[in-house]
Amino acid sequence: MGKTVCIIGAGVGGLMAGAFLAKKGYQVTVLEKATKVGGSAGSYVRKGRTFPTGATIAFGLEERGLLDTLIKELQLDLPFQLLQHPMDIILSDRRISIYQDQKRWDEELQQVLPERQKDVQTFWKKLEQISEYVYGVTATGVSMPISRPYDLGKLPSHALTHPKAMLHLARYATWTVEDLLRKYHLESYEPLRQLIDAQLMDAAQTDCTEAALLPSSLALAIYRRGSFYIEKGMGQLCEVLAERIVELGGEVILAATVKELTYEQKKWHVTSRKRSGEFDIVINNTGISFGKGTSYADSDSFSWGAFRVDALLKDSFWHQELQGRPLPFALQIVPSKEQTVLFSDVHGPVYATFQPAYDGQGEKVLEEIMMTISIHANEDGWRKESKDVYKAIKQQITDAMFKEIQKVINIKDYLIYEESGTPLTYKKYMGKTSVGGFPLTVRNAITKPKSVRSSLPQLYIVGEQAFPGPGTLSSALSGYHAARAIMHTHHLK
Ligand SMILES: Cc1cc2nc3c(=O)[nH]c(=O)nc-3n(C[C@H](O)[C@H](O)[C@H](O)COP(=O)(O)OP(=O)(O)OC[C@H]3O[C@@H](n4cnc5c(N)ncnc54)[C@H](O)[C@@H]3O)c2cc1C
The missing domain is CATH 3.30.70 (Alpha-Beta Plaits)
Incomplete structure (x- = not known):
């Protein structure tokens, strides 16, 4: 008999981990509190209509993008559309349209932020260059904090072929976004600051004074790199992941709130409303605590x-x-x-x-x-x-x-x-009030990132609380990182 894995919570992170593990041959059971999968990237039906629970825009679905790679590996069928004009940001005295097209975007920056046109262009170019380097490193599959060789993914070979990018990243590792604004004497240019803060609050859960430059560069550039509308809404990503788990022999049990988690004789005992049992491995995707060490909910990070x-x-x-x-x-x-x-x-x-x-x-x-x-x-x-x-x-x-x-x-x-x-x-x-993950400060994102491995044996933590952080793309990546860690640590016989 193969190893049994219980995933608590059917959010993007848990379902992504479950699909990769089921594909490899692990016996996966997902226990979900709600009557539909998806968590804050799910949907619910009210008054005869299907409403999203939270997320509406997907990222990383461009050809060979971070999410595209994962869904192709899982052979998921997920129709979506690229948004050429994903967003308008309305500031106190002006409006900026985000366009995917480079020329239109350059023109927009010039027209809307004319007072500091040149500096803004240089700043944004630098930001996008840093974001490219960050994207390249993220695509290697590196999972922070690095404490096992497999956490590195393909980073070592990437570093050898991209030394300039690595030097840049090392240089900016502890910078905030405000530090980069300062470099171009733009820290007091109110319209740009408002624009960046509005975007960062949604994508990095904090403003430019605290947001770590490396992940934030990606968060700011990602709307233009590729914003996508998934047909029938974001919840479809989770629906197809859940279907894949079932097709691969796993089970996804809804309305199965987990009440208790105990560890005895190298097994986790999971008690839920619908199904209770013993499992070799547990993945907590709920963002809530079932006792010390089972989640990061008890940490001192605000959410x-x-x-x-x-x-x-x-x-x-x-x-x-x-x-x-x-x-x-x-x-x-x-x-x-x-x-x-x-x-x-x-x-x-x-x-x-x-x-x-x-x-x-x-x-x-x-x-x-x-x-x-x-x-x-x-x-x-x-x-x-x-x-x-x-x-x-x-x-x-x-x-x-x-x-x-x-x-x-x-x-x-x-x-x-x-x-x-x-x-x-x-x-x-x-089951929780905090649905934003931890703000991407230098501490949370760079110096003390939260591992998918917990301090407890055979217990993993995925979702917006774990590295790389908030958002559907990051949660999905954390699920992939956890699945890889499990495959390296708990081998199938
Ligand atoms: C309003 C809003 C808008 C957003 N917009 C976007 C967007 O446009 N694009 C984007 O990329 N991101 C967006 N996000 C962020 C994104 O939705 C989340 O970061 C991501 O979906 C979190 O995924 P997760 O894996 O952490 O799981 P979660 O979504 O946190 O899911 C956790 C699951 O655990 C279940 N659960 C809880 N307790 C129990 C229990 N005891 N037993 C069993 N199951 C339990 C819950 O029901 C839930 O299904 C938005 C978030 C919000 C709140």
Whole structure:
């Protein structure tokens, strides 16, 4: 009999690990709390429509991209589209469109940031060069912290053939994004700073003062390197991963909340609502703790929650233009200071996406558009409020977010349905309030990255808490790293 692996949580990280392990011949059992797979890259059905739980844009799907390589190895069928114009960022006094096309992007930077045109161009060129080097190293499969030879992946041969890139990375290893802004005397140039902070808050969970330059260069450049809309929504990635696990002989059990985890006689005993049993290896993808050492949830690193609104708009909304340009897939709006409620329990840019609507059976609803809106939320306050205060704050935040979008484009006249969720909503459905992973500070990303190997025997940690960090692409990579570590350590007979 082969080795048995229990994966707790069917997020991207856990499912990616499960698919690689099942492919290799491990007996994989995934136990998921919710009634659908995907976690914050999943979906849920409400009022006859399929809404995303969180993630909407995929990265790394370009030919030979980081995610493309993984899904090809697993022979997954995942239809998607490249977004040529993924996003507009609305700053306090101007708007910047992100274009995939290099020429359009260069022109956009020049037109929108004219005051410091030359420095901005040089800064952005450097940022993209660093991001290329980081992408190259990430593609080697290196997993940090490096404590076993296999953690290196193909890094040694890459280093030999790319010495210049390695020297650059060594030079910038402990820099923050603000350090690079300073190098070009741009640290006080407010529009560029606002643009970078808005992007970093979503992608790196912190702003330029703290964000480590190396992973952040990738986070900032990745929208242009390749942003993708997965047909029927991001949840499809997790659905096809789960299907692959089952096809390879594994099982994915839904509504199977894990309650307890104990280790005895070199076996993990997992107790869940639907299935309990002994396993050789456990992978925790939940981001929650089942006791000391089982997750990084107890670490001293701060992590954000999210406040989300799901909405349906009439399809005539598509025909609107934004100051003479077609609508992008997403809007990232830096809220105005008057909206004080958006600077209290919630924080950061208001992030809205527009995508086709699907019903509960996965059929397109032609006369509707799905809109999601989110903002970072500090999870602390919500639990302490009385029911009435909780409801009132929730409404105030929702209204303020709508107001911010309405300033940019008319949604009021097209709105069919809307419903908000706080960090406590995430807690109810996903078991945790922190859904942002740890901010990509120099400490979290470079000097003390969080390993997929835990301090406990035969127990691994994957997902947005582990290296390389937050986001679907990083979570997927952590799953791959954990699967590789397991294959090297716990051999099949
Ligand atoms: C609002 C929002 C928008 C986002 N947008 C994007 C985006 O556009 N692009 C992008 O790349 N990333 C985005 N992200 C980030 C991305 O969604 C996450 O980083 C990623 O999906 C996390 O994956 P994970 O592997 O850590 O698993 P998670 O998604 O954290 O899943 C954990 C799973 O564990 C399950 N679980 C919890 N407790 C138990 C238990 N006791 N027993 C069994 N199962 C349990 C949960 O139900 C869940 O399914 C967004 C996140 C949010 C919140």
